[in-house]
Every structure is written in structure tokens, then in C-alpha cells.
Amino acid sequence: MKKNHQGIIKENIKIAKDTFKLTFDSNIKEVKAGQFVSILIPDKTLRRPFSVSDFVEDKISIIYKLKGDGTKYISSLKEGEKIDFIGPMGNSFNIENKKRALIVGAGVGIAPMLYLKKVLNKNNIENFLISGFKEEKEIIKGSDKYVIGGSVLDSIEGLIDEYKPDVIYSCGPYIVLKLLSHIAKEKGIETQVAMEKLMACSIGVCRGCVIELKRGNETLNASVCKDGPVFKGSEIVWQI
Amino acid sequence: MADLSVDLNGFKLKSPILSASGTFGYCDEFEDFINVSKLGSVVTKALSINPKKGNEGNRIFETNGGMINRIGLENIGIKEFINKKLPILKEKNIDFIVNLAGSNFEDYIEASKIANKNGIKAIEVNVSCPNVKEGCLEFGTNPKTLYELTSSIKDVYKGFLIIKLTPNVSDIESLAIAAQSAGADCISAINTLKGLGVKIEITEDKKIIKQTVSGGLSGRCIKPVALSMVKRIKEAIKIPVIGIGGISNRDDVLEFLSVGADAVEIGTENFTNPNITEKITNELIELIDKLNLKNLDELKRKLRE
Ligand SMILES: Cc1cc2nc3c(=O)[nH]c(=O)nc-3n(C[C@H](O)[C@H](O)[C@H](O)COP(=O)(O)OP(=O)(O)OC[C@H]3O[C@@H](n4cnc5c(N)ncnc54)[C@H](O)[C@@H]3O)c2cc1C
Ligand SMILES: Cc1cc2nc3c(=O)[nH]c(=O)nc-3n(C[C@H](O)[C@H](O)[C@H](O)COP(=O)(O)O)c2cc1C
Numbered sequence: 001m002k003k004n005h006q007g008i009i010k011e012n013i014k015i016a017k018d019t020f021k022l023t024f025d026s027n028i029k030e031v032k033a034g035q036f037v038s039i040l041i042p043d044k045t046l047r048r049p050f051s052v053s054d055f056v057e058d059k060i061s062i063i064y065k066l067k068g069d070g071t072k073y074i075s076s077l078k079e080g081e082k083i084d085f086i087g088p089m090g091n092s093f094n095i096e097n098k099k100r101a102l103i104v105g106a107g108v109g110i111a112p113m114l115y116l117k118k119v120l121n122k123n124n125i126e127n128f129l130i131s132g133f134k135e136e137k138e139i140i141k142g143s144d145k146y147v148i149g150g151s152v153l154d155s156i157e158g159l160i161d162e163y164k165p166d167v168i169y170s171c172g173p174y175i176v177l178k179l180l181s182h183i184a185k186e187k188g189i190e191t192q193v194a195m196e197k198l199m200a201c202s203i204g205v206c207r208g209c210v211i212e213l214k215r216g217n218e219t220l221n222a223s224v225c226k227d228g229p230v231f232k233g234s235e236i237v238w239q240i
Numbered sequence: 241m242a243d244l245s246v247d248l249n250g251f252k253l254k255s256p257i258l259s260a261s262g263t264f265g266y267c268d269e270f271e272d273f274i275n276v277s278k279l280g281s282v283v284t285k286a287l288s289i290n291p292k293k294g295n296e297g298n299r300i301f302e303t304n305g306g307m308i309n310r311i312g313l314e315n316i317g318i319k320e321f322i323n324k325k326l327p328i329l330k331e332k333n334i335d336f337i338v339n340l341a342g343s344n345f346e347d348y349i350e351a352s353k354i355a356n357k358n359g360i361k362a363i364e365v366n367v368s369c370p371n372v373k374e375g376c377l378e379f380g381t382n383p384k385t386l387y388e389l390t391s392s393i394k395d396v397y398k399g400f401l402i403i404k405l406t407p408n409v410s411d412i413e414s415l416a417i418a419a420q421s422a423g424a425d426c427i428s429a430i431n432t433l434k435g436l437g438v439k440i441e442i443t444e445d446k447k448i449i450k451q452t453v454s455g456g457l458s459g460r461c462i463k464p465v466a467l468s469m470v471k472r473i474k475e476a477i478k479i480p481v482i483g484i485g486g487i488s489n490r491d492d493v494l495e496f497l498s499v500g501a502d503a504v505e506i507g508t509e510n511f512t513n514p515n516i517t518e519k520i521t522n523e524l525i526e527l528i529d530k531l532n533l534k535n536l537d538e539l540k541r542k543l544r545e
């Protein structure tokens with residue numbers, strides 16, 4: 001199955017402050033939670049990567065926040081118009097043998113977690129999704145609990161002790177993923193985090209988006225686009 | 241169907257469209273997008289004697305019409321390439337050229353010996369690497385150093401030897417001539433241009449955040465520089481020239497052929513459009529047919545009239 005596609009826009013709607021949801025028809029048969037698509041932006045050298053936030057039949061949704069020229073272009077797309085995208089790219093969250101999952105989303109990082117929640121439900125894996133947003137207007141719906149203002153991590157320790165998950169999944173700003181990984185490690189719980197890094201090729205050839213992993217006594221570089229975006233929190237060499 | 245084959249002084253390619261080093265990995269990833277075996281050749285990511293981890297920090301910066309990279313030659317090392325990747329390329333019948341990098345003379349020679357021993361048909365030597373012994377100046381900026389490096393490699397490597405020039409020099413002709421005199425079979429040009437990306441962001445609370453990335457500029461914006469260099473090189477030497485720099489469509493390829501390139505490599509555009517090499521290949525065939533020409537050589541002649 002080739003990975004370059006044309007998508008036909010079905011819907012492109014505002015769902016929160018500066019935040020939109022784009023849904024398009026694709027020819028894709030399967031997307032795993034955590035995978036992403038990379039969209040071509042006219043006159044830009046680099047494609048823009050976005051996590052899949054929902055997948056129904058062959059319709060892909062992404063949730064994106066306005067940042068610069070690329071997201072501005074995407075927000076201008078109308079129903080029936082076409083986009084050029086490649087995907088699904090990257091690895092995915094591992095849900096094998098999991099029984100009880102705590103899902104933590106911060107800001108627009110909630111996008112892949114919504115699809116993950118759906119997949120977990122389908123596989124009868126118990127789960128609880130907590131998400132954090134800066135203000136009321138930024139809330140992206142779909143969580144079991146919201147933290148508004150402050151940090152999604154403020155009450156996380158209590159929640160972990162009470163919920164007793166066997167795995168924590170997360171996506172959001174670097175600092176959130178880093179702190180959450182530390183907290184979970186101390187409690188002996190596995191974490192899987194979806195990372196973001198500026199990428200050029202999106203397919204694993206240019207080594208532009210690497211992060212450092214530690215496996216045993218060895219450290220190695222892994223590309224966020226191909227080896228990731230999902231990594232075990234305990235394997236990442238976190239920077240300050 | 242039009243014949244696209246190219247004869248570079250005895251080294252035969254089935255098409256003039258090659259992928260540029262560092263933008264195609266070791267090629268397996270591109271099978272999700274194109275039929276890689278149709279390419280004239282895949283040029284591998286630069287390989288060094290020992291694996292390299294590359295640079296820390298941000299490695300990519302997007303610019304108008306291009307990008308800056310400071311990957312730092314992260315690669316699996318030539319031995320791993322020979323053990324793991326070479327069998328795949330051979331099995332799939334993919335033609336390839338091995339791009340070599342080094343930080344001193346000995347590294348280049350050692351890697352060339354390994355290439356020779358393993359029957360690698362062609363190597364492209366990346367001389368844009370800093371020469372650690374000589375104040376980290378790039379090997380490819382001094383004609384005397386380049387002559388010595390090229391002739392030492394020629395002594396140990398019996399296949400087709402391509403020297404890939406850096407554009408970060410004032411007198412590109414003298415370097416092309418040095419490589420030719422030392423026995424290079426072919427020149428490829430250009431590698432990336434030295435560039436600095438600066439991004440300044442003024443936050444809502446009036447703070448200024450500055451990000452800078454210093455590295456090699458590539459992509460559509462460098463094409464005029466590359467065309468100029470290829471033309472100058474071609475006029476200075478007799479051996480074949482492979483043109484590289486900013487190619488993003490068929491017409492760009494025609495421009496390079498018209499100023500004397502015998503073949504071309506496509507780099508950064510693979511990131512934007514991963515199927516670009518196949519698309520251009522097909523469009524070239526169509527064009528040759530449409531012009532009622534027999535082959536690429538006839539097209540080249542027309543373009544240079
Ligand atoms: C695997 C992955 C999944 C992502 N999923 C989502 C998502 O679901 N929703 C969402 O809103 N955003 C997501 N992002 C971030 C998103 O790609 C950027 O916000 C977007 O590329 C910005 O483009 P722009 O042109 O509007 O902004 P600009 O700031 O103008 O972009 C300039 C350059 O920086 C890159 N860039 C900017 N911000 C980021 C970032 N945070 N991460 C990586 N590259 C960046 C752009 O791709 C572009 O090359 C994801 C990033 C990655 C790596
Ligand atoms: C991410 C990246 C990595 C590169 N790595 C190498 C390399 O390992 N060896 C080399 O000789 N050139 C390398 N190059 C240079 C390209 O092969 C090419 O010469 C240059 O990018 C100009 O062509 P383009 O504008 O088509 O990209 C790299 C370029 C990029 C963008």
C-alpha cells in the first residue's frame with residue numbers, strides 16, 4: 001500500500017479557541033492510535049505533521065491549533081477541496097495486554113488521545129482520560145475529567161493512586177511528558193508518550209527529528225517520525 | 241519508450257535521475273512511495289568508518305524556499321551498511337552509489353578500501369566535511385588538499401570515483417580541476433550552502449525569544465547558485481558532471497542538462513514530495529516522446545544548441 005494520498009475535505013470546523021477539526025476522505029484502510037499524517041502546504045518545503053484524532057471507515061480527522069502559515073492554510077480549506085498528505089506514519093500506542101489505562105492529554109496534545117480512547121473502548125480496556133487546558137475557551141471535548149488553568153499534573157498523583165492504572169498514555173508539551181514520566185516511574189507504572197519534534201522528511205530518512213533513548217547501558221538516537229512518535233517514557237533521555 | 245540511459249565515461253545509469261545523499265536514507269523507506277529500482281541510482285546517506293550520532297539540539301530550520309540542516313552526518317557506519325543494507329539493495333536490484341565522509345585522510349582511505357573490497361561500483365566522496373587536523377576547514381575548499389585526498393582514494397579504490405564539491409568556495413573551477421587531475425572520474429555539485437536561520441518571536445508578555453540554527457542550506461532557493469556552479473565546472477573540466485541543488489520539477493532538470501549536467505540528483509524535494517523522482521522520470525520520458533526524439537542524449541544535444 002503506497003503512502004501518498006489525496007484527501008477530500010468533508011468538514012473543517014472550529015471546535016475551540018484557535019482550534020479546528022478537519023475531516024477528510026482518504027483511501028486508507030487502517031490507522032493505529034498514535035500515528036500521524038503529514039500535510040503538504042503550498043510553497044512550503046516541509047510538510048506539517050498532525051496526529052490522527054479519529055478514524056471512521058476511511059475518514060481521517062485531525063485536530064489542529066493555529067500556529068503559523070501551515071495551519072492558517074489548512075484552516076482555509078473548504079468542503080470538497082483536496083489536500084495532499086502522506087500517511088499513516090509512525091508507530092502507535094501499544095495496548096497489548098493492558099487492562100486499565102490512564103490517559104493524560106495537555107492542550108491540543110489531546111488529539112491522538114481521543115482516538116486512543118476510542119480504540120481502548122473497542123478493545124474493552126478500561127480507561128480514564130484527564131485533560132488540561134489553559135482556559136475554558138480552549139477546551140477540546142471528549143475527556144472524563146478536565147483541569148482548567150494550572151497543570152493537568154497538579155492532581156495526577158492522587159488520581160494514579162486512586163485509579164491504579166497498569167499503563168499511562170500521554171501527549172502534550174515536553175515538560176508535561178517529562179514530569180509525568182518521572183512520577184510514573186517512581187510509582188513503577190509504565191508510560192507511553194507521543195513526542196513532537198520539528199521534522200523534515202516524516203518518513204525516517206533525514207535524521208532531523210531524533211531524540212536520545214537509553215536502553216540498558218546504551219544510548220541511541222531514535223527518529224520521532226519513524227521509530228516514534230510513541231516512546232516509553234522510561235527510555236527517553238529527558239533534557240532540562 | 242524513450243531511452244533515458246546515461247553513460248558517464250563508462251559508468252552506465254538507466255536514467256539521469258538520482259536521489260541525493262542524506263535525503264533518501266538507504267532507500268527502503270521510499271518503497272512506500274515509488275518504485276525505487278527505476279532510479280538511475282540511489283546515493284546513500286554519507287557513511288563514515290565508524291557510526292556517528294550526529295549533532296545535539298535542533299537539526300532542522302525551514303526557510304523561504306528551502307531548509308537548513310545540521311544533522312552532523314549521523315549514520316550507521318560503512319560496516320553496518322555492508323552487512324545490513326547492501327544485501328537489500330542487491331536483492332531488490334536497486335542501483336546505488338555509496339556516499340563517503342571522513343574527518344581525516346585516514347578515515348576516507350579506510351572507507352574507500354572497504355568499498356573497494358566489497359565490490360561497490362561507485363562512490364561519491366563528500367568533501368564538505370571538516371578536516372579535523374587542519375583547523376576543521378572543509379577538505380573541499382583547498383585545491384591542494386583535495387588533490388591529495390582524491391589521488392590517495394584513487395590509489396585504493398578501483399571503481400567509479402565521484403567527488404562531490406562544496407559550493408562554499410570562491411573559485412569552484414580550481415577545485416574541479418584539482419579533482420580531475422587527481423584522477424576523479426566524475427564531479428557532482430553542489431552540496432549545501434553555509435546558512436544561518438534566525439527566528440525571532442515576540443511573546444504576548446513582551447519577551448523576545450530568539451532561535452538560531454547554523455547549517456547547510458538546501459532546496460528550491462539554491463537552484464540558481466547550483467546552475468551557475470555546474471556551468472562553471474562543466475566549462476573547466478572534461479569529466480562528467482552530476483548537477484545537484486534545488487531541483488523540484490522536470491523543467492529544473494532540463495535547466496541543469498542545458499548548462500552541461502550529464503545527470504542530476506534530487507535532494508530536499510523528496511521531503512516535500514516523496515514521489516518526485518518517479519514523477520520527473522515519467523515526465524522526461526513523455527517529453528522525449530513528444531519531441532519525437534529517440535533518447536536522452538538527443539534531448540541533451542537539443543537543449544545545448
Ligand atoms: C508527530 C506530530 C504530531 C503532531 N500532532 C499535532 C496535532 O494533532 N495537532 C496540532 O495542532 N499540532 C500537532 N503537531 C504540531 C504541528 O505539526 C505544528 O503545530 C504545525 O506543523 C505548525 O505549522 P505552522 O506552519 O502553522 O507553524 P509554523 O510555526 O510556521 O511552522 C514552522 C515550522 O515548524 C514546524 N513546527 C512548528 N511547531 C511544531 C511542533 N510543535 N512540532 C513539530 N513541528 C513544528 C512546522 O512543521 C514547520 O516546519 C504535531 C507535531 C508532530 C511532530
Ligand atoms: C537533511 C540533509 C542531509 C544531507 N546529508 C548529506 C550527506 O550525508 N552527504 C552529502 O554528500 N550530502 C548531504 N546532503 C546534501 C544533499 O545531498 C544535496 O547536495 C543538497 O541538499 C543540495 O540539493 P537539494 O537542494 O536538492 O537538496 C544533505 C542534505 C540534506 C537536506
